[in-house]
Amino acid sequence: MVQASVIGCGNMGGALVRGLSRTGNHSVVAYDVDPDALDAVSGHCSETTTDIAVATEPEIVFVAVKPDLVADVVTELDLSPEQTLLSIAAGVPTTALEARTDATVVRLMPNLAAESGTMAAAVAGAEISDDVASLLEDLGVFVEIDEAQMDVATAVNGSGPAFVFYLLNAMKWAGVESGLRPEDATVLAAQTFKGAAETVLQSDESIEELIDAVCSPKGTTIAGMEVLRDSSVEATIGEAVAAAENRSKELAPDYDDE
Ligand SMILES: NC(=O)C1=CN([C@@H]2O[C@H](COP(=O)(O)OP(=O)(O)OC[C@H]3O[C@@H](n4cnc5c(N)ncnc54)[C@H](O)[C@@H]3O)[C@@H](O)[C@H]2O)C=CC1
Numbered sequence: 379m380v381q382a383s384v385i386g387c388g389n390m391g392g393a394l395v396r397g398l399s400r401t402g403n404h405s406v407v408a409y410d411v412d413p414d415a416l417d418a419v420s421g422h423c424s425e426t427t428t429d430i431a432v433a434t435e436p437e438i439v440f441v442a443v444k445p446d447l448v449a450d451v452v453t454e455l456d457l458s459p460e461q462t463l464l465s466i467a468a469g470v471p472t473t474a475l476e477a478r479t480d481a482t483v484v485r486l487m488p489n490l491a492a493e494s495g496t497m498a499a500a501v502a503g504a505e506i507s508d509d510v511a512s513l514l515e516d517l518g519v520f521v522e523i524d525e526a527q528m529d530v531a532t533a534v535n536g537s538g539p540a541f542v543f544y545l546l547n548a549m550k551w552a553g554v555e556s557g558l559r560p561e562d563a564t565v566l567a568a569q570t571f572k573g574a575a576e577t578v579l580q581s582d583e584s585i586e587e588l589i590d591a592v593c594s595p596k597g598t599t600i601a602g603m604e605v606l607r608d609s610s611v612e613a614t615i616g617e618a619v620a621a622a623e624n625r626s627k628e629l630a631p632d633y634d635d636e
Pocket residue numbers: 385386387388389390391409410411412415442443444445447451466467468487488489490536537
């Protein structure tokens with residue numbers, strides 16, 4: 379059993395707390411300055427606390443506060459070189475946090491699917507220990523990347539769930555407008571995204587080959603794919619990813635010289 383804590387239990391920190399506690403494999407302490415945030419996770423962790431000394435005891439400490447707070451919060455933590463600090467703050471470089479703590483610093487970009495154990499995460503910074511790997515594997519899938527790629531990873535897998543929710547919603551409402559009940563359209567659209575994603579992960583075929591496999595000659599899918607290929611959807615998605623990447627780059631200007 380790995381001992382971990384999560385400092386900041388808002389949207390993403392709360393998802394980490396719930397995801398880490400889901401398997402029962404780990405002991406998870408939740409810390410926040412907002413009692414409502416702690417109430418929201420109290421049934422999903424080993425312990426909630428407002429005592430920072432308790433929250434900094436575990437060997438692995440996730441810091442899940444906003445990017446503009448993370449440097450000050452980390453400076454206040456009294457961590458030792460035997461501990462690992464995982465920062466999930468968008469845009470904030472590892473070096474900025476290494477200058478403020480004795481702990482080993484790992485930069486993690488998770489996503490909200492951590493709650494259900496289906497997170498896609500990117501990791502940079504120090505080498506991952508077996509204990510950190512065991513926590514991340516219980517939350518989902520992670521890839522190790524160069525820190526220079528963290529801004530684009532933040533866009534693709536950190537912000538990505540919102541982009542996918544948006545596309546899924548468009549598919550759902552197109553079905554509703556043609557007569558499906560909203561609850562049926564939600565299930566059909568969501569399960570289709572889930573199944574398509576699982577197919578990509580499990581298949582040896584390229585995504586283009588998978589599109590072809592759905593397109594029966596003279597069938598329905600070709601008719602829809604022609605509309606998509608004639609549209610600017612692909613370019614617009616590229617622009618959305620680029621905007622999120624650029625915003626990640628803007629988030630930590632104060633750390634540029636560290
Ligand atoms: N929301 C998301 O899907 C993702 C967010 N992130 C990163 O996670 C971090 C948190 O983002 P959200 O969860 O969206 O924000 P949020 O506003 O939902 O949560 C932040 C939490 O930090 C708490 N907090 C504020 N000051 C604190 C302090 N001094 N000590 C302890 N807790 C404190 C707040 O009470 C709040 O519960 C950000 O750095 C963001 O870049 C990363 C990946 C995905």
